[in-house]
Amino acid sequence: MSIWFLLNGLLLIWAIWNVASGVAVHTSYIHILLGFTGFLFFIFNWTRNAVFSTIRNIEGRQNKIRLARMSKRIRPYHRWVGTGAFLIILLHAWAVVALYGFDLGNMKILTGFLASINLFVLVLSGWYRLLVDPRIRIRKLHIRLGISMFILTAVHFLY
Template sequence: MSVWFLFNAALLLWAVWNVTAGLSTHTTYVHIILGFAGFLFFIFNWTRNAVFSTIRNVESRAVKVKLARMSKRIVPYHRWTGTTALILIMLHGMSVISFYSFDLSNMKILTGMLAALNLLILVLSGWYRLLFDSSLKIRRLHIGLGISMFCLTVLHFIF
């Protein structure tokens, strides 16, 4: 099993903890639900990285084949779940700004804006790979953006 499964599971548990804490303290929670829904779509897509990492590192051919078949079934939806995550996160950001105003000195808003910008480029690079250029360079860019999205999400949860 890849270490990414553990990281993803830990981040998911942390997100659930933050959402339940946020729902108990806020009177308006539309922005929390939108952010959590967008996060779920992102973490679903990012878990594919853990599956591919496991495929590369596991010795059992039967496990490799099983994981590859599972991943193959998800591939047609990958770009659409990423796009849905982007839409939900943009709605989350708009609702946060409408509730709390736009203040880049607030670290929560700053990390959220950076994560949203990263997610926009991540989704665009995924569509670019599908439609125009599926080179190794674009693939590495896409994976690097996914890793930075994971890190920015962690930072967003911290603040």
């Protein structure tokens, strides 16, 4: 099993913890639920990276075939799930700005803003790869943007 499965699971548990504590404290929590929904879409897509990493590192051929088939079934929805994540995160951002204002001095808003820009470029690179240029360079950029999105999401949860 890939280290990414463990990291994704830990980030998911941390997100659930943040949502549970945020809903308990805030009187208006729609922004928290929107952010969590967008996060679930992102982590669903990012788990494909864990599957591919596992395929590369696993020994048994049958397990590789099983994981590759599972990933192949999910592939047609990958870009749409990513685009949906971006749209939901935009709604999350709109709700946060409506409640708290746009203050980049606030670390939670700053990290969310940076993560949303990263997610926008991540989604663009995925569509660009499909429609225009499927070269390896774009694929590597897409994976690096996914890693930075994972890190920015974790930092966003810190604040």
